[in-house]
Amino acid sequence: MKANSKVRTRVMDTVTRLFYDQGFQATGINQIIEESEVAKASLYEHFPSKEAILQAYLEDATTRWRSEFEEFCKGKSAGEKKILALFDFRKLLAIRRGFKGCTFIRVVYELPNLDEASLAAVLRYKEYIRNMLKENIALLPAKRSPREIEELAEMIMTLYEGCGVQSSLERGARPIDSARKTAQKLLR
Amino acid sequence: MKANSKVRTRVMDTVTRLFYDQGFQATGINQIIEESEVAKASLYEHFPSKEAILQAYLEDATTRWRSEFEEFCKGKSAGEKKILALFDFRKLLAIRRGFKGCTFIRVVYELPNLDEASLAAVLRYKEYIRNMLKENIALLPAKRSPREIEELAEMIMTLYEGCGVQSSLERGARPIDSARKTAQKLLR
DNA sequence: TTTTCCGTACAGACTTGTCTGTTTTAATAT
DNA sequence: ATATTAAAACAGACAAGTCTGTACGGAAAA
Numbered sequence: 184m185k186a187n188s189k190v191r192t193r194v195m196d197t198v199t200r201l202f203y204d205q206g207f208q209a210t211g212i213n214q215i216i217e218e219s220e221v222a223k224a225s226l227y228e229h230f231p232s233k234e235a236i237l238q239a240y241l242e243d244a245t246t247r248w249r250s251e252f253e254e255f256c257k258g259k260s261a262g263e264k265k266i267l268a269l270f271d272f273r274k275l276l277a278i279r280r281g282f283k284g285c286t287f288i289r290v291v292y293e294l295p296n297l298d299e300a301s302l303a304a305v306l307r308y309k310e311y312i313r314n315m316l317k318e319n320i321a322l323l324p325a326k327r328s329p330r331e332i333e334e335l336a337e338m339i340m341t342l343y344e345g346c347g348v349q350s351s352l353e354r355g356a357r358p359i360d361s362a363r364k365t366a367q368k369l370l371r
Numbered sequence: 372m373k374a375n376s377k378v379r380t381r382v383m384d385t386v387t388r389l390f391y392d393q394g395f396q397a398t399g400i401n402q403i404i405e406e407s408e409v410a411k412a413s414l415y416e417h418f419p420s421k422e423a424i425l426q427a428y429l430e431d432a433t434t435r436w437r438s439e440f441e442e443f444c445k446g447k448s449a450g451e452k453k454i455l456a457l458f459d460f461r462k463l464l465a466i467r468r469g470f471k472g473c474t475f476i477r478v479v480y481e482l483p484n485l486d487e488a489s490l491a492a493v494l495r496y497k498e499y500i501r502n503m504l505k506e507n508i509a510l511l512p513a514k515r516s517p518r519e520i521e522e523l524a525e526m527i528m529t530l531y532e533g534c535g536v537q538s539s540l541e542r543g544a545r546p547i548d549s550a551r552k553t554a555q556k557l558l559r
Numbered sequence: 560t561t562t563t564c565c566g567t568a569c570a571g572a573c574t575t576g577t578c579t580g581t582t583t584t585a586a587t588a589t
Numbered sequence: 590a591t592a593t594t595a596a597a598a599c600a601g602a603c604a605a606g607t608c609t610g611t612a613c614g615g616a617a618a619a
Contacts, residue, residue: 188563188564189563189564190563190564204483205483206396206481206482206483208394208396208397208481209396211607211608211609212608212609212610213607213608213609221564221565222564222565222566222567223565223566223567223610223611224564224565224566224567224611224612224613225563225564225565227609227610227611228563228564231610232609232610233608233609233610283480283483284479284480288480288536288540289480289481291472291539291540292471292472292476292477292480292481292539293394293396293480293481294394295392295393295394295471305540306540309540334549337546337549338530338549338553340533340537341529341530341533341534341537341546341549341550341553342526342529342530342533343533344532344533344534344536344537345528345529345530345531345532345533345534345536346529346532346533347536348476348532348533348535348536349528349529349532351479351480352476352479352493352494352497358525358529361522361525361526361529362529365526365529376597376598377597377598378597378598399573399574399575400574400575400576401573401574401575409598409599410598410599410600410601411576411577411599411600411601412577412578412579412598412599412600412601413597413598413599415575415576415577416597416598419576420575420576421575421576
């Protein structure tokens, strides 16, 4: 079966590293092949084009992000704790990966004419976060109207995006801590 | 004089358009030459390499952003009006340019190993905004400690960055309006 | 035995940057 | 005003290397 083959796995592992470290365009097919230890013919057996690799990568990355985040949240109670975990998780990833910014925004910014499927994967990831925020804000002790919930979720979302950008410019976690504090204040 | 030559001007005008619409890597030297209506030899007389074009472009872009923003703010009183103008100006540019995100962050995200001079230009632009915010927050009627001013400026900065990302994902100005409203609330 | 993968050569188009030689522009000298 | 001279921009061929994607023949594995 192609979907779970050794080739596919190794290519995905490699591009997860390379696309993030170098960017999509700066990563050539030949480098992918070499570092995946896969033959070129095998790669093109699984992926019809480089663009298809990007698509698969983004889809994999969104689902992996979600499952890793859920894993990260295990043991944390719903409501404020879970919302703040979003910032903690971002900080963890940012440090681990050297402050190069959000995987998905990186791709969107690098490729202004991104194909539909890839863009859809990115939007799915953002939608997941937005829904998670709304659900957990609704669980908080303070009573809020649906409209207030919506607005607060939007605001925290904006802080989340903003601190990602800032931390990658600054190459440090400070803006993430700072945004987390702000979010905490807003929730009370 | 090289600095103000016709060649330089035309190349800068062209890459300002192309680098934003297509990205840096997707824009080839040959396209720059063709659309600038400049000979290749002339281009390389003024810029030793493509990287040098990028540097010059970023430096030009920061200073142009600043002067256009100051122009935009003419007639606006200092304090709240000027701070909110930041969001209004972002909205104006975003609409005009089709919601492809912040010029500078785009470059930083596309090229993880950006040369020092280019990165410095980007940081200068961010520093200008941060200082502008601090100065104008200090002018507001509400009394704030230096630390509070610092924190509020940081927060608005984060909203500013965040709404830029969101509006480019959404391809619409809504997140910018929303961040503006939030900022306004925070200032009071 | 049939699928999967391998190694590698290759096509064809693209890239940045160099080089040659010609033409235009503009300032200075007559 | 006209001739001279030096700088600047021109057009375009070319080098050397990169890129993605295809093809072919053989090896390993299920």
